[in-house]
Amino acid sequence: MIGKTKVEGIGLSAMVSVGNKSDVDETDLLEYLTFQDDAKVVLMYLEGVKSGERLVEVLKKTTRKKPVVVIKSGRSRRGAQAAASHTGSLAGEDKVFDDVVRQCGVIRAENIQEALNWCKFLSDTPMPLGEDCVIITNGGGIGVLTADACEKYGVNLSDDVADLKKTFESVVPPFGSVKNPVDITGGATPDDYNKALGAALDNNNIDAVACLGCQTADFHAELFARIAEERYEQYRSVKPVVFSLFGGEEVENSIHALRAKGIPVFPDVYEMTSFLGALYADYRNKNAEWPEIEEIEMDTAAIDKVIAVARKDGRHFLLAQEAQQVMRAVGVTVPQSRIAHSPQEAVKYAEEIGYPVVMKIVSKDIIHKSDAGGVALDLLNEKEVLDAYEAILRNCRAYKADAIIEGIQVDEMIQQGVETIVGARRDASFGPVVMFGLGGIYVEVLKDVAFRSFPLSRQEALTMIGQINSYPLLLGVRGESRKDIDKVAETIIKVGWVLKKTSAISDIEVNPLVVYDHGEGVKAVDVRILLRESEEA
Incomplete structure (x- = not known):
């Protein structure tokens, strides 16, 4: 090295x-x-x-x-x-x-x-003053490649059409383009580059410049290098300008000469844009606000009581209804729920909750209820509840004959919303981390999730939510309403604090956390909580 x-x-x-x-x-x-x-x-x-x-x-x-x-x-x-x-x-x-x-x-x-x-x-390139970058190129192809690279590396391209036209129309030939990327065409001379660079660097609405040179009959690498050096030195304390040159031996020599003088020039547009992306990442970090992290109120006594029951029972996990109690203790909404010990009791609870209902097996020996055939959905009447009760018992006994069955849980059937997943766990490297992503049965296949070290601020939780590829589903697609994203952020923080403050818990997973329209909240439909073998903090 x-x-x-x-x-x-x-x-x-x-x-x-x-x-x-x-x-x-x-x-x-x-x-x-x-x-x-x-x-x-x-x-x-x-x-x-x-x-x-x-x-x-x-x-x-x-x-x-x-x-x-x-x-x-x-x-x-x-x-x-x-x-x-x-x-x-x-x-x-x-x-x-x-x-x-x-x-x-x-x-x-x-x-x-x-x-x-x-x-x-x-260390030597000036920070941009804002997010608007302009590409200047003499080749349409490398300009398009650079635009692609900007999207990959998080560099925002200026799209102020009127300002771009006003800035570049006097230095771009009629058959060129004043849109971004600004194409000064393959016939551009070193003087054309000088004028285009000057126009961009003098414009206070342009915060960074990426200048591309593709070797042509009119392109003189040595003269280009001289202009690049002059413009870079002239503006080195004002705004960043980076270069990429593509061509033969003369171009390679110019690249080496400029780099030796500390001027950011690269042989490939992706290398150049990668650096520009790093510069912008540093810029955003230094200008970011770091809000104070606030703790939340929670009923720790209620949580400890639930965990004590599980410990006494020799379990390293909470039953479904126990996990729901933990969520209630921290203020996370869960479905209405009862535990039935007979078919008639199941019908009674279903009528109290209101149809349709969901039924699930309750057994410390059956963790993956769906795999065991221990779940029945969208039950609409007494007959369906009675049939489901018998079917769940039959399926679970076939799945694990020696399983101790403690009853069947009757829950309200949740209205349709966007299914997400919220989790918290003790990572081997970073300690408490929280996770958010697209939920439901495909979460392990799609893996559209984001992680953060905990504790974190509300703003960072919102940033985390916006990171996933499926974020547009929460913003509302095809005429649907925006979902209650603020409530999702609140839930992430609440779940994180349960883990942080409860040394006995190793993992929490809420899947799905169903998200409704803005102002209508969320509901933690299925909650799994695992306990540590020892309670060392």
Whole structure:
């Protein structure tokens, strides 16, 4: 790495290998480097994390002062096994790691070269003043590729058509394009580039510029490099301008010459946009608000009482009705529910709750009720309840003959809404984490979920909700109303605090959490809670 950074022109203020972290670990070093002024950017290579909760605290402090770039191995099963044998650390679930470190403001690189590109230029490139970036190109193809890359790396392109036209119409030929990407065409000369760059850099509505050069008969790489250097130096304290050049030996020589002078130029538009995305990630992190985290009120005595019953019974999980009691203790709405011990009692409870109803087996020996045939849905009358009662008992006895059946739960049939999943667990690396995603029976297939270290603010919970691919379902699609997203965020926080404050609990899963229209709330339909074998905090 020392040799590679020298070749790349990257200065090193410190380089430390922690080995198996028997004493000093990555968090200790990061805390030290946070306050070292000569360390402008911190690059970390991680295989696993030992003190994840402390690392989260330190990362949040460090990333407000300087960029932290992370390369993390152990993404694959084999990679995780290799990491474990190498350092004795658990690589952990990569999705959890990725979401948690990004929550802390970390910029995660895909590979070493990408990380080095970022480290080389992040310390000297000025921060953008806003989110509007403009692409200037002499080639339509590379312009489109860059626009694609901007979407991938989170770079927002200016779409102010009137302002773009006013800015570039005098420097773009009639057969070019003043839309973004701004196409000054393949006949663009170095002087054309100079004028286009000047127009973009002088416009206060443009916050960053990506300038692309594709070698043509009219493209002179050496002259382009001279103009690029002049414009970069002229505006280096004002706004970021990055470059990508594509061509033969002359172009390659210009790239090397510019990079040697610390000018962010890249041979590929994806490399360039990757850096621009990292710059914007750092910009957003430094400008982000960090709201105070508020604890919530909960009936801890009621929760402890439920857990004591399960412990006395020798169980490491709560029964369905016990899990519902825990949710009620923290203010999460659950369906109306009763436990029936006879067919006639089931009918009585169904009529009290109101049809339609759902019936579920209650047994400490049957965790996956659906697999056992222990669930009946949408029961509309007395006959259907009686038939379902007998069918559930028959199915569950066939599934597990020695199962102790404690009754059959009768629940209200939940109205249709968007099915989501909310969870909390004690991660091996980061301690308490919460999870949110698209719920229902396909959650393990689609895996459209997001994670966060806990505790977290309401704003971060909302950001987490917006991260999943299925978020548009909550905003309302095809004329449907917006769903009660605020109530979802509230539920995530409540579930997280149950885990955080109750040392006996290891996992909580609410699936589905049905979300209704805005103002109509949510309902925790099915809740699973697992207990730790020991109650150490």
